[in-house]
Amino acid sequence: xxxxxxxxxxxxxxxxxxxxxxxxxxxxxxxxxxxxxxxxxxxxxxxxxxxxxxxxxxxxxxxxxxxxxxxxxxxxxxxxxxxxxxxxxxxxxxxxxxxxxxxxxxxxxxxxxxxxxxxxxxxxxxxxxxxxxxxxxxxxxxxxxxxxxxxxxxxxxxxxxxxxxxxxxxxxxxxxxxxxxxxxxxxxxxxxxxxxxxxxxxxxxxxxxxxxxxxxxxxxxxxxxxxxxxxxxxxxxxxxxxxxx
Amino acid sequence: xxxxxxxxxxxxxxxxxxxxxxxxxxxxxxxxxxxxxxxxxxxxxxxxxxxxxxxxxxxxxxxxxxxxxxxxxxxxxxxxxxxxxxxxxxxxxxxxxxxxxxxxxxxxxxxxxxxxxxxxxxxxxxxxxxxxxxxxxxxxxxxxxxxxxxxxxxxxxxxxxxxxxxxxxxxxxxxxxxxxxxxxxxxxxxxxxxxxxxxxxxxxxxxxxxxxxxxxxxxxxxxxxxxxxxxxxxxxxxxxxxxxx
DNA sequence: GAGTGGTCTAGACCACCGT
DNA sequence: CGGTGGTCTAGACCACTCC
Numbered sequence: 001x002x003x004x005x006x007x008x009x010x011x012x013x014x015x016x017x018x019x020x021x022x023x024x025x026x027x028x029x030x031x032x033x034x035x036x037x038x039x040x041x042x043x044x045x046x047x048x049x050x051x052x053x054x055x056x057x058x059x060x061x062x063x064x065x066x067x068x069x070x071x072x073x074x075x076x077x078x079x080x081x082x083x084x085x086x087x088x089x090x091x092x093x094x095x096x097x098x099x100x101x102x103x104x105x106x107x108x109x110x111x112x113x114x115x116x117x118x119x120x121x122x123x124x125x126x127x128x129x130x131x132x133x134x135x136x137x138x139x140x141x142x143x144x145x146x147x148x149x150x151x152x153x154x155x156x157x158x159x160x161x162x163x164x165x166x167x168x169x170x171x172x173x174x175x176x177x178x179x180x181x182x183x184x185x186x187x188x189x190x191x192x193x194x195x196x197x198x199x200x201x202x203x204x205x206x207x208x209x210x211x212x213x214x215x216x217x218x219x220x221x222x223x224x225x226x227x228x229x230x231x232x233x234x235x236x237x238x239x240x241x242x243x244x245x
Numbered sequence: 246x247x248x249x250x251x252x253x254x255x256x257x258x259x260x261x262x263x264x265x266x267x268x269x270x271x272x273x274x275x276x277x278x279x280x281x282x283x284x285x286x287x288x289x290x291x292x293x294x295x296x297x298x299x300x301x302x303x304x305x306x307x308x309x310x311x312x313x314x315x316x317x318x319x320x321x322x323x324x325x326x327x328x329x330x331x332x333x334x335x336x337x338x339x340x341x342x343x344x345x346x347x348x349x350x351x352x353x354x355x356x357x358x359x360x361x362x363x364x365x366x367x368x369x370x371x372x373x374x375x376x377x378x379x380x381x382x383x384x385x386x387x388x389x390x391x392x393x394x395x396x397x398x399x400x401x402x403x404x405x406x407x408x409x410x411x412x413x414x415x416x417x418x419x420x421x422x423x424x425x426x427x428x429x430x431x432x433x434x435x436x437x438x439x440x441x442x443x444x445x446x447x448x449x450x451x452x453x454x455x456x457x458x459x460x461x462x463x464x465x466x467x468x469x470x471x472x473x474x475x476x477x478x479x480x481x482x483x484x485x486x487x488x489x490x
Numbered sequence: 491g492a493g494t495g496g497t498c499t500a501g502a503c504c505a506c507c508g509t
Numbered sequence: 510c511g512g513t514g515g516t517c518t519a520g521a522c523c524a525c526t527c528c
Binding site for chain 2: 058180204
């Protein structure tokens with residue numbers, strides 16, 4: 001490993017490694033190809049495996065690599081663009097669908113109660129869904145609607161039927177405006193399971209609040225999207241959906 | 246260190262640790278307080294320091310902790326809500342300001358050319374700015390406008406003056422619609438420096454495309470916001486700005 | 491200088507995948 | 510089974526901040 005000159009750099013090895021790998025990947029690899037295994041790569045660059053992994057971690061966070069246990073490290077497909085609905089109605093087309101998981105009624109979690117302007121512990125309906133795109137689970141959503149907003153949901157139905165009832169009533173609500181926020185998070189056990197990934201993977205957390213004309217909160221939805229494979233898109237235009245092969 | 250029973254868990258130690266730490270933090274610490282140092286914490290939990298750090302990494306990604314070299318690990322302030330302008334005009338209030346870095350003219354990077362529907366290497370104006378909020382640098386933006394859209398920018402001005410000229414002309418453009426996307430990335434050297442952070446920190450990458458009434462792209466801006474301390478907000482409502490103390 | 495987090499090492503074992 | 514990534518260890522040294 002002849003040192004290539006320009007030695008004294010206050011730059012961490014793993015960052016330099018990342019740079020080199022980015023260049024190599026962009027130049028010599030294409031989607032779906034597998035990189036050499038970590039032990040070989042580490043040896044080739046003359047670093048410990050942990051250091052190499054630190055570089056790969058970065059590239060995975062950027063969505064450039066996918067690591068599969070037992071298989072190897074491969075070049076990731078471009079991120080899937082996930083349309084975030086602008087108008088309240090307007091339902092999805094093609095391979096963009098939701099799968100209902102369950103539906104419950106109960107006291108609102110503290111954060112939800114606050115977002116809805118409710119007393120802590122007020123009753124809310126909650127519907128959990130998984131968003132499927134191109135056959136993959138890309139995100140989870142939990143919709144919270146205060147019981148006061150939606151008092152007439154039949155209690156005797158099965159989960160999935162009740163969920164549909166809640167969603168239907170939700171779409172009929174006089175939603176006048178919405179506000180959203182996007183932030184970084186990590187998937188807890190529950191969402192991770194729904195996304196068929198281990199807990200701890202990075203997710204984009206999308207929180208949407210729905211308001212009535214009077215400005216009162218009507219509902220809140222909290223969604224988590226796989227940050228490695230997804231890109232949230234707002235506004236018309238590019239509904240570019242490129243699936244992984 | 247009495248093993249607490251329920252041993253055989255296929256759950257990684259670092260994830261369990263994270264759970265414990267979350268509970269402890271929520272219950273016993275508040276913003277700005279410092280945690281015990283990593284070596285002590287690791288010893289207390291009976292794990293190697295690297296394992297403890299893995300747990301802390303997660304919490305930092307979630308914006309719950311801030312680690313400062315030479316100081317310690319402290320409880321982070323709630324994330325700052327960053328309004329993403331809805332209407333084209335509408336300029337910020339209060340402590341939300343932009344600081345111009347520089348302004349250039351030159352061939353468009355490949356990705357930019359594609360987003361603008363230009364031939365690779367076409368000339369574009371580019372303006373770089375840093376967004377300041379509550380006295381902190383929270384994000385960087387580079388605005389790209391095709392030279393063809395803006396042919397009359399004086400070349401003899403100083404950087405900052407030219408930047409202002411480009412921004413002024415940009416605001417006068419007949420922008421009819423915008424589309425945005427948000428994804429996860431890591432800060433490269435340049436943005437990292439502007440954000441006064443080391444390279445590699447996670448950022449939310451916001452890409453905005455501006456279209457004319459005819460549907461042609463007028464400009465593109467690429468922004469990076471610190472994912473640890475920021476939360477992007479869309480739509481009216483909560484312009485909740487809570488600064489770190 | 492003492493104390494902190496940041497980087498790096500060299501090794502080990504485990505969980506998973508294919509054959 | 511052999512090969513892959515995932516986890517974990519016990520140590521070392523560095524860069525930074527404060528006293």
